[in-house]
Amino acid sequence: AEDGYELWLRYERLDQVPKAAPHSVVAACSDVSPTLDAALSEISRASASMLGQPLKQSGKISRNALVLASGACGTSLPDGALPTVDQVGPEGYVLQSTRINGKPVTLIAAQSDAGVLYGVFDYLRRMSSGDAVADLDVTSRPKTKLRLLNHWDNLDRHVERGYSGQSIWDWHRLPGYVDPRYTDYARANASIGINGTSLTNVNSDATVLTPPYLEKVAAIANVLRPYGIKVYLTARFSAPMELGGLPTADPLDPAVQAWWQAKTDEIYDYVPDFGGFLVKANSEGQPGPQDYGRSHAEGANMLARAVAPHGGVVMWRAFVYSAEEPEDRVKQAYTEFVPLDGQFADNVLVQVKNGPLDFQPREPFHPLFGAMPETPLMIELQITKEYLGFSTHLAYLGTLWEEVLSADTHAEGEGTTVASVVDGEAHDYAYTGMAGVSNIGTDRNWAGSIFDQANWYAFGRLAWNPDASAEDIAREWVKQTFSRKPEIVNEITAIMMKSREAVVDYMTPLGLTHLMGTGHHYGPAPWVDDLGRADWTPYYYHKATRDGIGFDRTENGSDAVDQYAGPIAQEWASLDTVPDNLLLWFHHVPWDYEMRDGSTLWQSLVAHYSRGIATVEEMQAEWASLKGQIDPERFNQVTDYLKIQHEEAQWWRDASIAYWQSINDLPLPEGEAPPP
Numbered sequence: 078a079e080d081g082y083e084l085w086l087r088y089e090r091l092d093q094v095p096k097a098a099p100h101s102v103v104a105a106c107s108d109v110s111p112t113l114d115a116a117l118s119e120i121s122r123a124s125a126s127m128l129g130q131p132l133k134q135s136g137k138i139s140r141n142a143l144v145l146a147s148g149a150c151g152t153s154l155p156d157g158a159l160p161t162v163d164q165v166g167p168e169g170y171v172l173q174s175t176r177i178n179g180k181p182v183t184l185i186a187a188q189s190d191a192g193v194l195y196g197v198f199d200y201l202r203r204m205s206s207g208d209a210v211a212d213l214d215v216t217s218r219p220k221t222k223l224r225l226l227n228h229w230d231n232l233d234r235h236v237e238r239g240y241s242g243q244s245i246w247d248w249h250r251l252p253g254y255v256d257p258r259y260t261d262y263a264r265a266n267a268s269i270g271i272n273g274t275s276l277t278n279v280n281s282d283a284t285v286l287t288p289p290y291l292e293k294v295a296a297i298a299n300v301l302r303p304y305g306i307k308v309y310l311t312a313r314f315s316a317p318m319e320l321g322g323l324p325t326a327d328p329l330d331p332a333v334q335a336w337w338q339a340k341t342d343e344i345y346d347y348v349p350d351f352g353g354f355l356v357k358a359n360s361e362g363q364p365g366p367q368d369y370g371r372s373h374a375e376g377a378n379m380l381a382r383a384v385a386p387h388g389g390v391v392m393w394r395a396f397v398y399s400a401e402e403p404e405d406r407v408k409q410a411y412t413e414f415v416p417l418d419g420q421f422a423d424n425v426l427v428q429v430k431n432g433p434l435d436f437q438p439r440e441p442f443h444p445l446f447g448a449m450p451e452t453p454l455m456i457e458l459q460i461t462k463e464y465l466g467f468s469t470h471l472a473y474l475g476t477l478w479e480e481v482l483s484a485d486t487h488a489e490g491e492g493t494t495v496a497s498v499v500d501g502e503a504h505d506y507a508y509t510g511m512a513g514v515s516n517i518g519t520d521r522n523w524a525g526s527i528f529d530q531a532n533w534y535a536f537g538r539l540a541w542n543p544d545a546s547a548e549d550i551a552r553e554w555v556k557q558t559f560s561r562k563p564e565i566v567n568e569i570t571a572i573m574m575k576s577r578e579a580v581v582d583y584m585t586p587l588g589l590t591h592l593m594g595t596g597h598h599y600g601p602a603p604w605v606d607d608l609g610r611a612d613w614t615p616y617y618y619h620k621a622t623r624d625g626i627g628f629d630r631t632e633n634g635s636d637a638v639d640q641y642a643g644p645i646a647q648e649w650a651s652l653d654t655v656p657d658n659l660l661l662w663f664h665h666v667p668w669d670y671e672m673r674d675g676s677t678l679w680q681s682l683v684a685h686y687s688r689g690i691a692t693v694e695e696m697q698a699e700w701a702s703l704k705g706q707i708d709p710e711r712f713n714q715v716t717d718y719l720k721i722q723h724e725e726a727q728w729w730r731d732a733s734i735a736y737w738q739s740i741n742d743l744p745l746p747e748g749e750a751p752p753p
């Protein structure tokens with residue numbers, strides 16, 4: 078049955094064996110590592126499935142062989158056959174139709190075995206997409222070093238903001254039983270270049286750092302290692318008190334430092350290639366260095382010193398804001414972190430969400446990008462759709478992420494995109510990276526829905542190349558997931574490409590944000606105005622009154638706009654130039670404010686809600702037209718989910734309009750259907 082378990086690695090049978098299909102596969106190596114073994118077994122699985130029989134493994138290179146080789150495997154290839162470090166770096170690869178010993182072959186070669194594995198997945202992706210595998214001359218290398226999933230998984234298997242079942246990490250049965258699913262997890266991640274995973278929730282307590290759990294962590298790490306994936310853990314800042322019985326967790330206290338050093342050394346005994354720590358500190362009630370009057374840099378550097386001798390890193394999150402702080406929440410991270418630029422240890426990365434608020438359907442890019450030239454900034458994206466309809470709403474996030482990555486920060490003049498900051502080009506960062514908050518769980522389809530698999534996929538592809546096109550990625554995913562037929566690929570890609578804007582339209586158009594139900598963040602609740610915490614209250618964000626709506630972030634208001642580089646700040650601060658889709662993020666305007674198209678703000682707002690529903694209706698019709706061309710299991714699930722999405726788009730529109738009307742007393746614009 079097609080239950081989605083295979084993800085994009087379905088390797089559907091090809092109609093025809095491609096002319097250039099290899100006849101055998103050879104690892105031209107004296108040392109076939111577990112990583113090369115993994116590559117060979119993937120080739121065997123994929124060729125059995127796509128070509129009808131597994132490629133024969135051979136010890137010698139014959140005509141039309143697929144040849145794998147790396148600088149690390151004791152290769153038997155002639156000098157000069159391998160790509161240089163300059164060409165491919167430590168993780169890149171080449172795919173080449175070439176000749177070895179006079180025989181035509183396809184060469185997949187790299188500096189490292191992980192590079193070969195990535196090359197194999199690229200090669201199989203081409204074959205699975207129905208693309209040519211002849212005349213290959215491909216060089217690819219990742220533009221970022223650290224490409225991580227961040228699981229928000231608790232040890233009791235509840236996944237914070239998870240909508241696809243329980244955590245796949247089965248702590249209770251580990252380490253004695255190691256679920257084979259972890260191997261499939263590793264395959265899927267390696268296929269899109271992900272090379273790290275942080276196993277535990279940033280809000281977790283410190284239990285995972287105790288020996289019984291480290292043994293379990295080691296068992297997971299052993300499965301992931303051959304696939305080039307390192308394990309990372311969240312480090313609760315108060316662990317020295319909770320686990321170590323110390324009276325303080327002050328990062329400048331020598332006993333605290335010694336505790337972390339010993340703990341870290343212990344972790345490396347279990348997991349010799351442990352990647353390092355991910356930390357949420359002094360944010361949403363989590364402990365941190367500020368509890369002792371120390372800065373984020375002092376806190377991060379203490380942990381960085383502990384992992385440095387082992388080659389580890391610290392990923393310190395910049396998602397900090399506090400209710401006691403009167404400053405506009407979206408300004409707080411910048412205010413706190415910019416003065417610390419230059420103070421972080423060399424092996425610290427500061428991890429910054431794509432926008433300054435919190436994974437909304439649309440936000441401007443985070444003003445920290447471009448503002449910390451001395452500190453490697455990673456970007457954190459949310460794959461799980463906390464604010465975009467959980468798993469039942471179809472929203473392809475590739476377009477959201479592309480919008481952020483291609484945004485121009487102007488930090489080093491025009492053209493300093495967020496991508497160029499993240500990939501280190503703008504400021505020559507020693508470390509670079511991208512983290513994606515995982516949407517993976519125990520559901521058969523892993524992600525909660527078939528289309529949410531595309532978000533996992535797109536995250537990995539963009540982490541490899543932050544300049545990649547969201548549409549190309551969508552196409553690639555559709556070909557491997559659903560069909561190679563061009564009409565079907567076009568249809569499904571079109572659905573995906575408009576899906577996120579539909580969500581923006583029916584939930585939070587024109588720059589509105591955070592109007593979701595309190596706590597769970599599902600469905601509309603713009604009317605909540607007294608939560609006891611202003612910054613978790615929708616009114617804080619929309620500021621709707623009889624006179625108007627929107628958050629004034631110009632110099633007349635919170636002046637958050639001033640955190641952006643000059644040209645951007647100017648563009649967004651002025652009503653003449655601010656884009657419509659960020660209008661109410663930066664400005665408070667009257668309901669009868671005249672929009673560029675001549676309509677009033679109120680008319681425009683209502684039109685957006687209705688357009689969101691109309692787009693979902695188009696998506697439904699387009700999907701329905703594929704009936705009979707997609708297997709019934711997946712077809713029906715998507716159909717049912719789209720129906721839920723349609724009902725809920727209507728719910729969002731009607732509830733939002735009714736609420737705004739209760740404030741502005743305006744009639745519905747002409748031609749608009751009244752809420753029931």
Ligand code: GCW
Pocket residue numbers: 229237238279280357361396435436463
């Ligand atoms: O989006 C918010 C979520 C919290 C999350 C927090 C964070 C892990 O509602 O569930 O906690 O962000 O990113 O730390």
